[in-house]
Amino acid sequence: MYQALYRKWRPRTFDDVVGQAHITETLKRQVATGRLSHAYLFTGTRGTGKTTCAKILARAVNCEHPVDGNPCNACPSCLGIESGSILDVLELDAASNNGVDQVRALRDEAVYTPAAVRKRVYIVDEVHMLSTAAFNALLKILEEPPEHLMFILATTELHKVPATIKSRCQQFSFKRISxxxxxxxxxxxxxxxxxxxxxxxxxxxxxxxxxxxxxxxxxxxxxxxxxxxxxxxxxxxxLGLAGNLETAGLMERIGGGDTAGALETLARLYSAGKDVGSLLGELSALTRDLLVRKTAPQGGAALLTGGYDETTMRRLSNQFQTVRLVQMLGLLQTTIADLARSGSRRTDAELCLIRLCDPALDESTAALNARLSRVEELLAGGIPAACAVPEKPLKRPAQAQTQAPPPAAAPSTPAREERPPWEEERPPLPDEPGEPVGYEPGPKAHVVSAETTGRTASGDAPSGGNQFPPEAPLRPPGGDFGTADTGVSINLWPGLVAAVRKKFPAVYPFLCNPSAVEGRLEGGVLTLWVQDEFTKTMVGGPHILEELGRLASAQTGGEVRCAVKVGKAPPPQAAPAEHDNLDDLLAFGRQFDNIIIQE
Ligand SMILES: [Zn+2]
Structure with missing residues (x-):
C-alpha cells in the first residue's frame, strides 16, 4: 500500500524534527533528566510538528532504553506505542470528541496505573475545540494529576484555550518552519x-x-x-497554478502600459468564471511580493508567498519601480476593499486595471509621486527631459516671456538668500538642474543676472530666454509657501520626508505615500501612523526613527521623539481635514518643483 510521504517521513526522534530546535532540545533534556511536567501545551500553525513531537515525547517517556532523550524506537514499549497496541497512550481528537462525557470517561480511566508502560499519556489534538464543560472536567484532572499521568495538549488556536488550562501546562510554541x-x-x-x-x-x-x-x-x-x-x-x-501565469501575464501588460491587452485578459478570465475580486487579490499579492523583492532583496525571500517561478519574478521585477509598486498596491487594496459594496464589480475592476496601466489617470499623490520618480530616473539616466515629458514645454516659453520684463525678474536676483529654508535642506538631485552645457558654471547660471535682464529688456535675446528659461520667475509668486516667518512649520512632515530621501531610499516610497504613512507631531512626539504591520516593519527601524526624531528636533528647536503606530492618525484639532489634504498636496508639489526647470 502506498504511504503518503508526510507519514512515511514523519520524524521518529526529536533529532529528526525540522526547525523546532528550541523545543526539541528542551524536551530531550527533560526526558534525559527525568524533570518532566505532567501537562504540556503545544501551540503553533498547522504542519509545524506539534502532534509529531507529542508522539515522540509519549514514546520517549516510556522508552526502555532512551538515547540522549530520544526514544530508541526499537524496544517493546516504543514499538507498541507506535503501532497503537499499547492502550496506555491514547490519542484523542478534540474536534470529534469534544463532549464532556468523553473527558469524564478519560478522567475515570486516568486514576488507574498504566498496564504496559510507565506513564499513561493522553494526547489531545485541537484541544481548543472542547466544550466548556469538557474543559472544566479536564481542569479537574490537571489540578490533581496522578503521578503516572501525562497530558499533551495541542492547538492551532491558543486564544481559545481557557487561561486556567494554560496556567497548568508547560507551553511550547512551534514556529513556522523557514x-x-x-x-x-x-x-x-x-x-x-x-x-x-x-x-x-x-x-x-x-x-x-x-x-x-x-x-x-x-x-x-x-x-x-x-x-x-x-x-x-x-x-x-x-498544483493547478497555471492561473498564476495568467496573473503574471496581466502584470506584464500593466507594466507595459498595455491597457487593451489587460482588459482583454480580464474579459477572458471573467467569462471563464473567474471572480474579479480574487483576480485583483492575486494581483495585489503579486505586487506585494514584487515590492518585497525590491525593498529587501536579501532577507525578503523568506517573506515571499506567491506561487511564481524565479524567472517570472525577475522579469516582472525589472518592469517596475518601487514607487510605482507602492502606488499600485495602494490602488489595488482600495479597489478590493470597495468591491464589497460595489454595484458593478466588473466595472470597478476594469477601472482599476485602466488606472494601473496608465498611472497618468490616477490623480492620487502616490501616483503623482510614481510618475515624478520615473521622470527623475530618466533625468538621472541622461535622457533629455523634453523626451520624457513632451507636453509641458509648450506652455513654458509664453510663461517665460510674460515674466521676463525687469519688474518681475528683479526680485529674483538675490534669490540665493531669499530661498525658503525647505529648499536648502533638500538634498540635491543627481543631476543638478539649471546648469546647461556651455553656460558658465556656478550659482549665477541658475538665476537671471542683472546683466541678462538688461539685455532682455533691450530686446537682444528673447530666444535665449526661451531656450533657458530663468528659474526664479517660474516659482509661484509670493512668499506664502515659506515657513520661515513663524519658525515652525505648519506641516513638518513633507520636509522631513524629503530630507531623509537620499539616506533611506528603500523606505522613502512608504514615507512619501500619505495613505501608507502619515507623520504627526504632537507634544514633542512625532508619530508615524502607518496603515499596517508590513509598513510598520518597513519604516519602523530604530535608525530611521532616530534620524527623523533628530531632524524634527532640529527644525522645531525642542526635543522630539519619534514613534510608530498602526492605524489612522486622529483628525487634527486645529484645521479641518480638507484643508490638511491641500497642505499635504502643496507641500508634496514643493518637493519636486525643480524637476521642470530643465525643460
Ligand atoms: Zn524504546
Missing part, C-alpha cells in the same frame, strides 16, 4: 525516494507550504510523477 529548512528537507526526502527535485522547485514548494512541513510534503507527493525531473513548471502544472 522556507530554507523546508526546501532542504524536501530535497532530502526526494533524494531518499529517488525523485529528481530541482532546487528552484523545492524553493517554490516550500514557499507555497507557508511554513508547514506536512503541507510541503503533501505538495511534493502531488507533483511526483513517473521518472521525470520535477522543476518549477511541473510544480505549477501539477
Amino acid at each position: 522556507t530554507g529548512d523546508i526546501a532542504a528537507r524536501l530535497a532530502y526526502v526526494a533524494r531518499q525516494e529517488g525523485m529528481e527535485l530541482r532546487g528552484d522547485a523545492a524553493e517554490l514548494l516550500a514557499r507555497l507550504a507557508d511554513g508547514g512541513l506536512r503541507d510541503a510534503l503533501s505538495l511534493l507527493d502531488q507533483c511526483a510523477g513517473p521518472d521525470r525531473p520535477i522543476g518549477e513548471q511541473e510544480v505549477l502544472d501539477a
